Amino acid sequence: PGEFVGFENFQRFFEDPRFAQAFKNTLFHLVISLPGVVALAFFLGFYLSRRYRGSMFFRAVFFLPLVISVAAIAMIFRGLLAPNGIVNSLLDIVALGAWAQPWLGQRSTALLSVISIDFWAGVGLYSVLISAALVAVPDELYEAAEIDGASEWRQMRSIAFPYIRGFVGVVAMLHFLWILTGSAQNVLLLTGGGP
Numbered sequence: 001p002g003e004f005v006g007f008e009n010f011q012r013f014f015e016d017p018r019f020a021q022a023f024k025n026t027l028f029h030l031v032i033s034l035p036g037v038v039a040l041a042f043f044l045g046f047y048l049s050r051r052y053r054g055s056m057f058f059r060a061v062f063f064l065p066l067v068i069s070v071a072a073i074a075m076i077f078r079g080l081l082a083p084n085g086i087v088n089s090l091l092d093i094v095a096l097g098a099w100a101q102p103w104l105g106q107r108s109t110a111l112l113s114v115i116s117i118d119f120w121a122g123v124g125l126y127s128v129l130i131s132a133a134l135v136a137v138p139d140e141l142y143e144a145a146e147i148d149g150a151s152e153w154r155q156m157r158s159i160a161f162p163y164i165r166g167f168v169g170v171v172a173m174l175h176f177l178w179i180l181t182g183s184a185q186n187v188l189l190l191t192g193g194g195p
Contacts, residue, residue, distance in 0.1 A: 025111055026179065026180065028111065029111070029114075029115055029118070029179050029183065030176065030179055032112075032115055033115050033118055033119055033122070033175070033179060034172060034175055034176060034179065036119060037118075037119055037122040037123055037126065037175050038126065038168065038171055038172045038175060040123050040127075041122070041123050041125075041126035041127040041129075041130055041171065042127075042130055042156075042161065042168060042171075043127075043156070044058075044062065044123065044127035044130075044131075045126070045127040045128070045129070045130025045131040045133075045134060046130070046131070046134060046156045046160050048062070048127060048128065048130075048131035049130075049131040049132075049134035049135055049137075049160075059128055059131065061124075062123070062124035062125070062127050062128050063124060063125065063128045064124065065120065065121035065124045065125060066121075066124070066125050070182075070185045070186065070189070071185075071189060073117065073121065073186075074117075074185070074186055074189035074190050075189075077113075077117050077190065078104065078189075078190055081103035081104050081113055081190075082102075082104075083100075083101075083102045083105070087100075087103065088100035088101070104190050104191050104195075105191075105195055106195060107195055110190075110191050110194070110195055113190070114183065114186050114187055114190060114191070117186055117190070118178070118179065118183050118186065122175055122178065126171045126174070126175065129167075129171060130164070130167070130168070130171060133164045133167040134160055134163070134164060136163070136164075137159065137160060137163045137164070141159050141163075142155055142159065145158070145159060
């Protein structure tokens with residue numbers, strides 16, 4: 001028969017030093033990744049939505065992280081970031097060999113390496129989603145802004161962003177939820193929960 005323990009499990013949970021470290025790591029991940037991913041995805045999504053030459057190619061490239069499994073992405077980046085991997089080899093080639101290090105094996109670089117992988121995967125997906133949302137913005141608004149002398153930056157800031165502000169909030173919430181629930185996969189596959 002089960003025994004009622006009240007809040008004892010919660011007490012053990014909050015007293016565990018690993019909880020405090022995990023909480024700090026997640027908070028750091030949120031502070032770095034959330035604004036950066038959303039801002040860069042909006043910027044790239046705006047340019048994808050303008051249908052410049054080659055935008056379909058870039059749309060396919062940016063969407064690529066979504067069709068690759070998390071395990072495959074982790075293995076690719078494990079090969080890139082290994083002590084004798086591609087990143088350190090390139091640093092040696094460009095005479096920056098002193099910067100070469102075990103990216104996933106040190107406390108100082110492991111978390112940033114995992115964040116950069118989430119950054120890479122998130123920016124691609126969200127930029128394609130934002131570009132799809134920006135298709136709804138009437139072309140007449142951009143044409144009128146160009147006639148009035150508005151730069152691309154001004155059009156992005158004053159037309160595109162206000163038009164899809166709610167959708168950008170949805171993208172931010174999706175990335176927030178990914179960080180809280182999905183990024184642990186990358187941590188376990190790349191570092192085994194360490195270093």
